[in-house]
Amino acid sequence: MELYRSHVLVCGGTGCTSSKSQLVMENMEKYIKEYNLDKEVKVVKTGCFGLCALGPVVVVYPEGAFYSMVTPEDTKEIVEEHLLKGRIVKRLLYSPTAEEDDIKSLNEVDFYKKQKRIALRNCGVINPEIIDEYIAFDGYKALGKVLTEMTPEQVVNEIKESGLRGRGGGGFPTGLKWDFTAKAVGDQKYVACNADEGDPGAFMDRSILEGDPHSVIEAMAIAAYAVGANQGYIYIRAEYPIAVKRLQIAIGQAREYGLLGKNIFGTDFCFDIDIRLGAGAFVCGEETALMTSIEGHRGEPRPRPPFPAVKGLFAKPTLLNNVETYANIPVIINNGAKWFAEIGTEKSKGTKVFALGGKIVNTGLVEIPMGTTLREIVEEIGGGIPNGKKFKAAQTGGPSGGCIPASLIDTPIDYDSLISIGAMMGSGGLIVMDETTCMVDIAKFFLEFTVDESCGKCAPCRIGTRRMLEILEKITSGKGEMEDIEKLKKLANGIKASALCGLGQTAPNPVLSTLRYFEDEYIAHVVDKKCPAGVCKDLLQYKINPELCKGCSLCARNCPVQAISGQVKSPFTIDPEKCIKCGVCASSCKFNAISKQ
């Protein structure tokens, strides 16, 4: 590696790649060559910076200039102005960083100010395809320390003392799980990494693997040493091609350096990792189904106990942790359990990564200390709700989770506070909803997902969730009765109590939590046959206000089903029988005479 005066970091995460960051990078390299700067300036492909809504993102160091929404056409200007002449291209700077005649450090911008990047420490900083860069930022130091200075028991204790809890959704104390697996009796043990990430809208684990794959590899080796395993598996869905490719490269490089394989760091410890691709089924994120799938069978769960720590993969003791859980491990070893335990709240230590989506300005990836309030995430980090709309609720935990209503926006985000209000931490999906979101419709959306993803092995999940969905469809189409709401609650509690695995046990949560905080909306659908948020099509009617209508006939000409009729220059009317409620008339009317009611 040569010494360069400037590094141009181009985001190669999935978000930016889909908005042409690859072409941005190629153009950048082309112009840098054209201007003879290729000995001075280096282009580096990195993982996700977090501000996905503003991609493609390009950061130029040493100035730390953060350019957003860079098009392939903009690259010439950046090279000519910034790299050649040293003049920052203000027009392309992420606007909160642009100051009069300087640039503000990214750490001072609202989006990053309240974040603390531990699991994402290297994302957007290193090139994930070059192991040396990971090593430069203390990579594999923790593995070296563990192998040469610590006993397996000491490692387990360090993790226990850190207070780290599983980031895959359950929040089980990680150290305890390591302890169980270490103490389990067996001639062969395994460690596994859950990179299935099936929660719709979530992309935390994907981004970690794309931006910093070695952190997970190093952590798995540490875990293997602690519990006495010599083989690891990473279970990742095939829909994550960039993450899979970078993992493969990283594993290859680690083997080449002897950081995976036999006698690591000259000790007796031997460990290797293989990748197993999943076909993208939500249930395969559940630990027993995941292991069944790795074994080559159909991905179905089985009852626990026995827990994986006792009888896991191939009936051997197995440690399974989530990607983000692993990504924290090397830092805990390097900085110490005490350092980690000082971050966060009493019972929830460290940070949590969230994929922020829905009705929010800064869609993207954020990592916050536990205990940060939802208000701080939405209003400060997230930049608020677009188009001046009001915050209504946020959904955490996806299809297994629940909603947090506006009245509880000051709830601190930690495992126990979320459970106490009927939501959950989940794996990190955070969907923000505004006043135009119908809570019954949202509950229906998540239930549609679980009905689709139910593996069908147990009746409560296979049949019960389908019946719940049918009731919700009845309610949102205006045919609901009051007793349906009671039926929903009864079914929900029955399924929670009797389903075989976590998928079924948590599937009713979105319904229960929207009923808890927004029962009036259900009642409005059932009794008044109205959708207060104006979402459920069957309960809406488009109407033309005769006082505002000028009779221009534009709506009638635009209507795809000829539902609008009238005489030019006198008010038109909509035939509700023909209307398909597409809304084209309302958006074409120049006089705002058409509204949905």
Add this chain to the structure above:
Amino acid sequence: MKSLAELEALRKSTLEKINLRKEDGDGARVVVGMATCGIAAGARPVLNAFMEEIAKRNLDNVTVTQTGCIGLCQYEPIVEIYTPGLEKVTYAKVKPEMVAQIVTEHIVNGKPCSQYTIGNVQK
């Protein structure tokens, strides 16, 4: 990779090359004026000389960056050096031959080369 020492050596040598990505670097910063006036006066060979000298001496932590025109075009190439604990020093009419001396005396030993600073060149 068979030992921690090997890992540490690799860590250090790579870090030197990518340290400039750390926002709060605590090392010196060399800023070369590279607007049209600076380039016309020969700023690019000066910038390259700084890069070479810094690489030769393995000065991790030192970053070399550019800036635009600061309005004193007749004194270009202008180089500003920021070192922790010292005031900013502005050198004027810098030539590649001066660079080795500036790096050694100013950046390494903390003693600015006053004969090249703008105040003295102006007189």
